[in-house]
Amino acid sequence: MAFSLFSAKACNPLAARCRDDSSTKLRLRYAPYYHEMESQQGTTVRLQGREMIMLASNDYLGLSFHPKVIEASRAATLKWGTSPTGARVSNGSRAYHVELEEKLAAFLGKEACHVHAAGYLSCLSGVAAFAQKGDVILADKNIHSCLWDGIRLSTATVERFSHNSPDDLRAVASSLPANTPKMMVIEGVYSMEGHIAHLPALLSIANEYECFNVLDDAHGFGVLGRQGRGTCDHFGVTEKVDIICGSMSKSLASTGGFVAGDRALIEYLRTHGKHTLFSAALSPSQAAAAMAALDVLQTEPEHIERLWKNQNRYLAMLRALGLDTWASETPAVPVVLGDKLRCYNFWQALRDKGVFTVISIAPAVPPGKDLIRTAISAGHTDEQLDRIGEAFAYAVNRC
Numbered sequence: 001m002a003f004s005l006f007s008a009k010a011c012n013p014l015a016a017r018c019r020d021d022s023s024t025k026l027r028l029r030y031a032p033y034y035h036e037m038e039s040q041q042g043t044t045v046r047l048q049g050r051e052m053i054m055l056a057s058n059d060y061l062g063l064s065f066h067p068k069v070i071e072a073s074r075a076a077t078l079k080w081g082t083s084p085t086g087a088r089v090s091n092g093s094r095a096y097h098v099e100l101e102e103k104l105a106a107f108l109g110k111e112a113c114h115v116h117a118a119g120y121l122s123c124l125s126g127v128a129a130f131a132q133k134g135d136v137i138l139a140d141k142n143i144h145s146c147l148w149d150g151i152r153l154s155t156a157t158v159e160r161f162s163h164n165s166p167d168d169l170r171a172v173a174s175s176l177p178a179n180t181p182k183m184m185v186i187e188g189v190y191s192m193e194g195h196i197a198h199l200p201a202l203l204s205i206a207n208e209y210e211c212f213n214v215l216d217d218a219h220g221f222g223v224l225g226r227q228g229r230g231t232c233d234h235f236g237v238t239e240k241v242d243i244i245c246g247s248m249s250k251s252l253a254s255t256g257g258f259v260a261g262d263r264a265l266i267e268y269l270r271t272h273g274k275h276t277l278f279s280a281a282l283s284p285s286q287a288a289a290a291m292a293a294l295d296v297l298q299t300e301p302e303h304i305e306r307l308w309k310n311q312n313r314y315l316a317m318l319r320a321l322g323l324d325t326w327a328s329e330t331p332a333v334p335v336v337l338g339d340k341l342r343c344y345n346f347w348q349a350l351r352d353k354g355v356f357t358v359i360s361i362a363p364a365v366p367p368g369k370d371l372i373r374t375a376i377s378a379g380h381t382d383e384q385l386d387r388i389g390e391a392f393a394y395a396v397n398r399c
């Protein structure tokens with residue numbers, strides 16, 4: 001009996017497709033992903049028994065080891081247990097969710113907010129809940145995978161426009177029937193490129209063509225705007241943005257995500273968004289860490305100041321070495337090397353010198369833009385920046 005069950009499973013075409021996929025084996029054996037760090041202390045990690053500088057984390061403000069954040073997370077677990085074990089709509093709603101949502105909404109300058117257990121879920125829901133079949137979604141070509149998934153799940157039609165191009169947005173929008181309901185989907189800061197959205201121009205066109213708009217500010221939150229209020233605040237256009245979604249796994253040193261907007265929109269999301277209705281709520285430790293980090297953002301300006309000081313020094317260092325940073329303007333800094341082999345060798349050379357980065361190659365980036373993705377943090381010390389500079393100089397000479 002056991003044997004026949006096993007053979008039935010082995011013959012299953014879906015299982016066989018996964019088992020026999022040659023690229024899976026190749027990826028796991030050779031691709032530089034899924035590294036298991038043995039320990040971490042701030043921007044220092046231990047990998048295969050060796051200390052390395054972490055230059056690929058999205059802990060932009062370096063708050064994941066901040067004493068207040070750690071203590072809040074610990075205290076919340078003691079008070080509330082480890083998990084709400086259910087969806088908000090049924091048994092999973094807690095006072096700490098509402099407190100975090102009210103604080104985030106106030107910080108972002110929106111009426112209401114809803115938090116999810118993953119940023120991916122928030123950004124996906126922030127699109128999928130508000131668009132439907134018959135609508136047209138105008139999407140920047142370079143948006144994150146979670147937004148593409150939200151678009152797909154909405155079943156709306158999608159039209160792409162060139163990355164961060166108000167002219168192309170206008171060209172696409174003007175080609176659509178005036179009475180078709182439309183949505184524009186963009187990011188505030190593009191995660192791979194580090195570009196800041198040309199927000200005022202994009203919003204003005206969206207407004208002209210009556211596009212509802214959704215902005216994913218996962219990488220702008222905590223980095224841009226007053227006290228880190230994000231890209232909308234940076235440009236002073238918060239009231240013109242319908243939905244701001246994002247992640248708490250970056251500047252907020254936690255995990256989870258948020259969707260913020262007018263109260264009526266958030267109430268609609270809560271009652272109609274399947275991904276909001278049928279997924280378990282944010283855990284106490286996640287919420288408490290985010291809430292404490294939000295408080296630190298508003299009371300300790302030195303972290304953002306340090307982040308930008310480090311970013312300026314780091315970018316200047318890379319440019320002096322003649323490296324192509326894809327015109328990044330933010331702490332998310334790609335180093336474009338243009339082909340896979342050079343990326344791999346460069347990544348390895350940095351690793352030899354004790355600096356951990358991440359490779360991103362096509363199709364994750366456009367062809368010819370194969371790159372090393374790095375992110376600078378307020379947590380990097382001057383001494384670490386010196387070592388990072390030496391490592392890059394070594395990699396440039398070798399590759």
Ligand SMILES: Cc1ncc(COP(=O)(O)O)c(C=O)c1O
Pocket residue numbers: 118119120121123144146187191216218219246247248249250255256257
């Ligand atoms: C632009 C953007 N949106 C959303 C997400 C999803 O956030 P999380 O990883 O917290 O689920 C990410 C994460 O990489 C991101 O870069």
